[in-house]
Amino acid sequence: MKNMYIFREITKELKENIAQFPVVALTGARQTGKTTILRHILKDEYEYFDLDDLDLQDRAKRDPKLFINSASGKIIVDEIQYAPELLRYIKMKVDENPRLKGRYILTGSQQFLMMKNLSETLAGRVGIVNLYPLSKDEINKNNSLKDSFTEACIRGTYPGLVTEKNIDSERWYKNYIQTYVERDVKILYNIGDLRTFNHFVIILASRVGQLLNMNSISIELGVAVNTIKSWLSVLVASNIVYLLHPYYKNVGKKLIKTPKVYFIDNGLVSYLNKITTSQNLFSSSLVGPLFENYIIIEILKKFKNRGKDCEIIFFRDHAGLEVDLIIKNRDKLIPVEIKAGMSAKYNTGDNIEKFVSMYDKENIVMGYLVNLGLKSERISEHVKTAINFDFVDN
Numbered sequence: 001m002k003n004m005y006i007f008r009e010i011t012k013e014l015k016e017n018i019a020q021f022p023v024v025a026l027t028g029a030r031q032t033g034k035t036t037i038l039r040h041i042l043k044d045e046y047e048y049f050d051l052d053d054l055d056l057q058d059r060a061k062r063d064p065k066l067f068i069n070s071a072s073g074k075i076i077v078d079e080i081q082y083a084p085e086l087l088r089y090i091k092m093k094v095d096e097n098p099r100l101k102g103r104y105i106l107t108g109s110q111q112f113l114m115m116k117n118l119s120e121t122l123a124g125r126v127g128i129v130n131l132y133p134l135s136k137d138e139i140n141k142n143n144s145l146k147d148s149f150t151e152a153c154i155r156g157t158y159p160g161l162v163t164e165k166n167i168d169s170e171r172w173y174k175n176y177i178q179t180y181v182e183r184d185v186k187i188l189y190n191i192g193d194l195r196t197f198n199h200f201v202i203i204l205a206s207r208v209g210q211l212l213n214m215n216s217i218s219i220e221l222g223v224a225v226n227t228i229k230s231w232l233s234v235l236v237a238s239n240i241v242y243l244l245h246p247y248y249k250n251v252g253k254k255l256i257k258t259p260k261v262y263f264i265d266n267g268l269v270s271y272l273n274k275i276t277t278s279q280n281l282f283s284s285s286l287v288g289p290l291f292e293n294y295i296i297i298e299i300l301k302k303f304k305n306r307g308k309d310c311e312i313i314f315f316r317d318h319a320g321l322e323v324d325l326i327i328k329n330r331d332k333l334i335p336v337e338i339k340a341g342m343s344a345k346y347n348t349g350d351n352i353e354k355f356v357s358m359y360d361k362e363n364i365v366m367g368y369l370v371n372l373g374l375k376s377e378r379i380s381e382h383v384k385t386a387i388n389f390d391f392v393d394n
Contacts, residue, residue: 013129013307014037022102032159035107067083079107081109091121145370153275156265173268180240184238244313266294299336300312312328323351332365337383342374368384
């Protein structure tokens with residue numbers, strides 16, 4: 001399967017941004033396929049510059065004006081975060097002819113640095129698209145949810161691991177972490193204690209799906225809470241970690257306000273937890289949190305790949321009532337429970353039913369239980385099982 005191109009669901013959204021804006025920024029973690037999709041859909045229309053090349057990077061930083069002016073037509077600048085000096089001159093070129101769309105395509109794996117520089121320099125001139133690792137449908141639409149989940153954990157969802165089966169995934173993830181830490185974290189964020197930072201990432205992976213307890217992590221690592229906050233922001237900005245925030249609406253109850261921690265790629269979480277086989281996976285105490293991680297990120301991809309703004313959150317109060325996921329889609333709330341089992345027990349929908357009764361004035365048509373079962377059934381008044389993600393479009 002080497003060199004096989006996988007059609008990306010975000011293609012339509014990306015093309016529409018290129019047709020609308022003079023500058024398009026394509027963000028996403030390293031190895032999600034940013035360069036591949038651009039070269040596939042744009043063919044030879046653009047001159048390509050990769051700032052991972054240290055010579056090119058040096059040229060861009062030393063004389064950014066010359067670098068931009070020397071381009072004869074439309075250009076792609078890969079990993080723009082390494083030479084943000086270019087943005088000022090890109091802005092000048094855009095302002096000379098603002099009607100020319102899709103003139104500059106910029107990519108970057110460091111979302112915070114990229115967004116900060118873009119908002120300061122190219123506000124109103126840039127369309128922003130975020131590319132995630134491969135979704136279930138992009139990998140194999142016909143796979144059962146159980147098979148897709150297992151493959152995502154053991155093999156991962158990065159395109160290179162999916163298309164090139166001869167690659168040793170454990171070695172790949174080891175190199176990925178080393179490259180990410182040594183290049184991006186050390187150079188761009190000036191984090192000196194890389195060993196402790198690495199340990200921090202491992203701790204987060206062991207607590208996937210849990211409420212974020214920065215005080216506990218701070219004590220375990222022996223570093224300040226502010227340092228933990230800073231490191232976490234780096235992981236979020238790098239599209240490695242995703243924070244799911246809680247539902248805040250006041251109904252006279254005290255609600256949890258702490259986010260929960262998830263990873264954009266299940267394979268990375270498995271690697272960091274030394275889960276290497278399906279047997280390891282399904283005998284692990286982390287199978288539930290890993291399945292929850294997988295479903296939440298898949299739903300996130302569903303919306304983002306279509307360019308839809310939709311809020312996903314979770315609900316938990318101090319009395320212990322919890323709903324794993326609430327989808328705020330337009331004017332509706334869709335509560336979702338996620339359980340790594342094969343069957344729906346008689347009381348599985350109780351939390352959703354309690355949530356519905358608490359928010360009876362909200363537009364909640366139906367809630368869903370996502371599990372590893374193979375049939376769709378109604379298990380209570382407001383709860384159905386879901387064997388795919390069709391409810392996302394409801």
